[in-house]
Structures are given as structure tokens and as C-alpha cells.
Amino acid sequence: MNDSLILYVLAGCGTAIIGGLIFFFAEQYRRKRADYRKDLEKVRHVSAPVRNPASVPSPLRLGRTEVHTDCMAKTLVVSVDGNPGWRAEAEGEVTWLRVVKVSECRLMLHLLTNFALAAREAGVLVFYPDQETAGAGETARIAVSQCESGYYPELTLSETFYIRPGDSMSLESPLVSPGPRCDEWYVKSLRTNDEGGWCEVEPAVGERCRGARNLLVRTYPKPAHVAVRNALVTVGCGTYPFQTLRTLVVSQGIVFDYYIEYPAFDACGRRQEVIEVPPACAGDDKERIYKVYVRSNLPWRLVDGLPGWVSAGPLVMDKEERYNGYFTVTVRPNDERTRVKGVCAARYATLRVVTELGQVHDIRIYQGGYVVIRGRRWLDRNLLESRCLTDNAVPCGLDMEQADADSRIYGGLFQFGQSEPGWDSSSETTEDAWNLNTDEHPVCHEEADPSPAGWRVPSSLELESLFQARNSVPTYAGKGWVELVSDDGVPVFFPLSGYLCHINGYRMARGVEAGYWSSSERTRIYADAVILMRGRLWHFPRQLKKQGFSIRSIEDVTS
Structure with a gap:
């Protein structure tokens, strides 16, 4: 009985040991298989390495291919659009032009002052060094032209004077046209007589522009207590001292303007400020008659007090525009008793026009000769x-x-x-x-x-x-x-x-x-x-x- 019990106990222990071993090895196999699956999933989700194709240089695009400037020394910046690695150099041996690559998108041109009496030209090449890859078509060129010393660039404004009532916002757009030899211009200054910020310009002051372009001048409404205010916009072309300036005036408030009509082919003719009579010649006993046309939006009158050798005619007012009109100015011959060495004494008078609000406009009347x-x-x-x-x-x-x-x-x-x-x-x-x-x-x-x-x-x-x-x-x-x-x-x-x-x-x-x-x-x-x-x-x-x-x-x- 005891022997049988011992055998049963030994058999049970052997079975338990064998079962534990089987379970242990089964668990190890399961874990290894799970790890293998995880590794396989990781491998499946890892993308293949990206292979970039060989880079092909893109065409070079320049911000400007022509540079026309005045004779003074300056530094100009040209934008460059293309792949990195491009180079730039001047064509031939040019001592007055230095080319510097500032960055992959900016090229700087340094010009020296031209003291010669003739203009000078040069070329700047922008290219990829590896021409076998880039090809001959990837070369760009900048033509540089510099004016001769003493040349003042041309600059014109389509309009130089605007009068507005000032009861609403207004936008003026005169055309600024630089000459072909120096095509860069800029707004030099913007000033108002009351130092207010009621006027804005585009392009902004100091900004450089090329070629013909409209200058936008925006003005805001005028307060009721302000009778008149003015803004002066100065536009320039060239570099001091060889620069040309033009001034645009925008006036808000009172409208009063005039122009002088001279006789035909008069060498002294101009539109405003002065009626100038040429020096009297021997035997010149003719009267000279001038017309002054006035444009206004308020009443105005002439002030008496002219000397005897000049007279103003009656006012002739426009029937439709009640404050517009004209008057004549007659200048009588000079006094021959003042003639010395073929020239008579110069004469001077002032004709004054006064508006209802008290503005006074002086027109000088002058006849030339000699002065003492x-x-x-x-x-x-x-x-x-x-x-x-x-x-x-x-x-x-x-x-x-x-x-x-x-x-x-x-x-x-x-x-x-x-x-x-x-x-x-x-x-x-x-x-x-x-x-x-x-x-x-x-x-x-x-x-x-x-x-x-x-x-x-x-x-x-x-x-x-x-x-x-x-x-x-x-x-x-x-x-x-x-x-x-x-x-x-x-x-x-x-x-x-x-x-x-x-x-x-x-x-x-x-x-x-x-x-x-x-x-x-x-x-x-x-x-x-x-x-x-x-x-x-x-x-x-x-x-x-x-x-x-x-x-x-x-x-x-x-x-």
C-alpha cells in the first residue's frame, strides 16, 4: 500500500514537471514569434530612402537687365532669381564698375563718378560656373550706361498744380516721366504748410522707381476752420549736384488762379508773376497791351495806385462763371529823356489783386534798361x-x-x-x-x-x-x-x-x-x-x- 502510494506520488510529480517544461518552452516560442511579427511590421512601415534627382539649374531671372544712371558714384542692387551657385562679373577690363555678389538673390553694382565729357557703357554677366550642366542659355546680362559729367537728367510732370475745395478726399495722379538716359526717379520730400499729416504719396518718400509711372497724391478733407492749406511734393531724378527737381503743389480751400497773355512771339513771355517789357529802343513809341485771365471761386478786385506809365482796364467777368474774368494792362512808352548810352532807365510797379477773404496777389510790372x-x-x-x-x-x-x-x-x-x-x-x-x-x-x-x-x-x-x-x-x-x-x-x-x-x-x-x-x-x-x-x-x-x-x-x- 505504501509502495503504491509512493509510485503514484512520483508519477504525479513527473507529470507536473513535464507539463511545466512543455508550458515554458511553448511560452518562449510564442514570445519569439510575437517579437518577429513586430519587427516585420516595423520593416514593412519604414519607407524606402528618397533618392533626389540630379539638380538642374533653373534659368536666371534678373530684377533689371538695363541700368541707366547719372554721372555720380552710387551703389545699385539687382535681384537675382535662380539656383544657388551662380556667379557674376563685368565684361572686359572695366575700372569704374565693381560687381559684388551679396547673397544668392542679390547682386550689387558699385559705380564710380564719371568725370569725362562722354557717357560710358559696360556689361555684367550672370552665369552658372558649370556651363556643361547649365547650358549656354543660362547666362544673363545687365547693360550698364552712365551719363557724362555735367548732364542733368530729364524729368517731367504732366501736372504741377491742383486746386481742390477740400470738402472730400481727393486723389491726384500726375504722370512722372524720367528721361531715357537716367530712368530712375524718387520722391525727395513731402511738405505741408501746417505740418499736418493730411497728405500722403505713393511711392513713399525716398523709394526708388524706374521708368514712367503715375505719382499718387491722396489728400483728406479740410477742417471747416481752415481757410486754405497747401502740400508740396518734390520729385527728383539724378544725384546732387547733377539732379533735376520738380515740385507738385496741391492746394485745398480757396480757388484763385490766373495767367498772363503776352503779345505773340514776345521774348519776355511767361504765364504768371511778372509782366516784363523789353528795354525801350530808339523810336519805339508803341503801347504794349497784356491780358490777365483770372479763375476764382470768390469775389476779387484790383487795387488802384499804379504809376502814370501803366494802367489797368475794366474787369470783364464771365457770364456763366461769375467770379472768372479778365482785365488788360497797358504799358506806355518809356521816357526818352532818361536814355543813356542807348538804354532808358528801368521802371517798376506792382499790380495787386485782393480776394474777398483778404488774400493779396502781386503781379510785378517791369520795363528793363539800366538801374542806379x-x-x-x-x-x-x-x-x-x-x-x-x-x-x-x-x-x-x-x-x-x-x-x-x-x-x-x-x-x-x-x-x-x-x-x-x-x-x-x-x-x-x-x-x-x-x-x-x-x-x-x-x-x-x-x-x-x-x-x-x-x-x-x-x-x-x-x-x-x-x-x-x-x-x-x-x-x-x-x-x-x-x-x-x-x-x-x-x-x-x-x-x-x-x-x-x-x-x-x-x-x-x-x-x-x-x-x-x-x-x-x-x-x-x-x-x-x-x-x-x-x-x-x-x-x-x-x-x-x-x-x-x-x-x-x-x-x-x-x-
Whole structure:
């Protein structure tokens, strides 16, 4: 009995051990199979490695393929669109142009100042270095053209003046057109008379634009308590000093405008500010009649008080536009008793137009000739060429940027001692070129002096006395001239006609600076002159004779 029990116990233990082993090995097999499935699933969900195709350079696209600029040094940026790795270089050996790759999308061109009298051109190539891959068609070219020194770029505005009532928002869009030789322009400044923010421009101030484009000027409504306000937008082309500026005026409020109708083919003609009559010629006893047309939205009248040699006719009002109309101005012949050395005395008057709200508009009336300052007679305008004067004496109302500005107001530029205007590198002045005697007692050298008969180039003492008179007050209005006053109250204008450089004869600082020669030389190289500059007092330094300056003649009392 005991033996049987022991056998049963041993059999049970063996069975349990065998079952445990079977379970253990089965569990190990199951786990290995589960791990294998997991690994297989991971392998199935892992994507195959991406193989990028060989890169093919895209075509090079440039922000601009032509560059037209003025003569001054500058840095220009050209945008480049293409694959990385492109290069850029100038064609040939160009010393005045440096090409720099700033980044993969920007190319910088550094230009030096052109001092030559001729324009210059160059080319810039943009390409991929590996031409076998890129192909010959992946090369781009920039044509660079730089103007010659002394050239002022062309710039025109389709409209320069707008008048709006100001009761609602308005948008003006004049067309800005730069010339083909310098096609980049910019808005230089935006100013309002009340320093308010009621006017906006697009493009913004300082932003560079190329080619013809409309300038957008947006104005907001005017408050009821403001009678009138103005905004001035200045547009520029080129780089100082060789830059051209144009100003657009937008006026809100009172509408008052006028223009002057001159006789046909009148050399003194202009639209506003001045009625100028040419100097009286011997036997010229004709009256001159001018018409002034007025456009207004409120009542206006003329103010009496004109001298006897000028008269204003009655107002002729428009039937449909009740405040629009015109009137005539008649200028009578000059007094022959004032004629000296072929020229009569200059005359000056002011015609005033007053609106109902108190605005006063002055129209100058001027007849040219000679003026008296500190007891000496001076011609009222510059010499144009030998024995010939400019057409105008008063620059107000003239467009001094026009091509005929030299003949109208600026006059010719003479090298010291020369009888004709212009510049010659080989010109040499002989001793006593214009003055055969001393500064205190000048004697005119008639063969060399370009002044009309009976007049001569002033000595340094006479020129200095002219500008140091008590009634000689400089103007600081930022205009292109200096204004004096004669002994009898007639304004005398000295336009800032620029000068010719002594090195190469370039025309410099036109409308900004001027020199006026005296007949007094100091050395073989230097002579005396007065220098006039915008917004500064005049000074009297010695100047190189090879420079080209203006001439204002004085009466030769010894002739």
C-alpha cells in the first residue's frame, strides 16, 4: 500500500514537471514569434530612402537687365532669381564698375563718378560656373550706361498744380516721366504748410522707381476752420549736384488762379508773376497791351495806385462763371529823356489783386534798361554774348530749367579777358585784358570788352561797392537768384547761372551758385570776382581766370 502510494506520488510529480517544461518552452516560442511579427511590421512601415534627382539649374531671372544712371558714384542692387551657385562679373577690363555678389538673390553694382565729357557703357554677366550642366542659355546680362559729367537728367510732370475745395478726399495722379538716359526717379520730400499729416504719396518718400509711372497724391478733407492749406511734393531724378527737381503743389480751400497773355512771339513771355517789357529802343513809341485771365471761386478786385506809365482796364467777368474774368494792362512808352548810352532807365510797379477773404496777389510790372545803385548806372541783366544782352532781367515766373534759360535769363559764361562766352583750355589772357588802367581809374579796352558800346566790365572796387551798399540785402528764399534794390526802389536780379570749371569747362552749380567777373586781375593766373550762393552772403575771393563766369556791365563814364 505504501509502495503504491509512493509510485503514484512520483508519477504525479513527473507529470507536473513535464507539463511545466512543455508550458515554458511553448511560452518562449510564442514570445519569439510575437517579437518577429513586430519587427516585420516595423520593416514593412519604414519607407524606402528618397533618392533626389540630379539638380538642374533653373534659368536666371534678373530684377533689371538695363541700368541707366547719372554721372555720380552710387551703389545699385539687382535681384537675382535662380539656383544657388551662380556667379557674376563685368565684361572686359572695366575700372569704374565693381560687381559684388551679396547673397544668392542679390547682386550689387558699385559705380564710380564719371568725370569725362562722354557717357560710358559696360556689361555684367550672370552665369552658372558649370556651363556643361547649365547650358549656354543660362547666362544673363545687365547693360550698364552712365551719363557724362555735367548732364542733368530729364524729368517731367504732366501736372504741377491742383486746386481742390477740400470738402472730400481727393486723389491726384500726375504722370512722372524720367528721361531715357537716367530712368530712375524718387520722391525727395513731402511738405505741408501746417505740418499736418493730411497728405500722403505713393511711392513713399525716398523709394526708388524706374521708368514712367503715375505719382499718387491722396489728400483728406479740410477742417471747416481752415481757410486754405497747401502740400508740396518734390520729385527728383539724378544725384546732387547733377539732379533735376520738380515740385507738385496741391492746394485745398480757396480757388484763385490766373495767367498772363503776352503779345505773340514776345521774348519776355511767361504765364504768371511778372509782366516784363523789353528795354525801350530808339523810336519805339508803341503801347504794349497784356491780358490777365483770372479763375476764382470768390469775389476779387484790383487795387488802384499804379504809376502814370501803366494802367489797368475794366474787369470783364464771365457770364456763366461769375467770379472768372479778365482785365488788360497797358504799358506806355518809356521816357526818352532818361536814355543813356542807348538804354532808358528801368521802371517798376506792382499790380495787386485782393480776394474777398483778404488774400493779396502781386503781379510785378517791369520795363528793363539800366538801374542806379549808389549813383552809378548798371545794366539790369547779364551779357549773353559780345555786345548782346539776355532777353529777360526778372527771373520770377520763368522756368529756369528750360533749354533756352541761358538766352532768356542766365546769359553767357566768359573766361577772364575773353570777348566771347565759352571755354577754351588753351586760352591765355594778356595783361590789361579788359582794363587798361588801375582799379581806381579803370579804362575800358574796347576791343576785348564784350559789353555794349558805352558800357564795360566793372573794376573790383566798383563790383564790391555794388554788393556792399546799404540797400543790398541778400534773399534767402531758396530761389535761383540774388536780389538787390536800386536807389529808386527798382529790384535788381542776379541769376545764379553756375560757372565753367577751370579743368575741363564743365557747367557746374547751375541755379545754386554764380560768379561775376570784375576787370581787375591780380596775377597771371588769378583775377577778382564776386561769388554768389543760394542762402549765403556774397564774398570776393580771387578766382582762376580759366573759369567761366557771368558779366554784369557798368556805365563807362569816360566814353
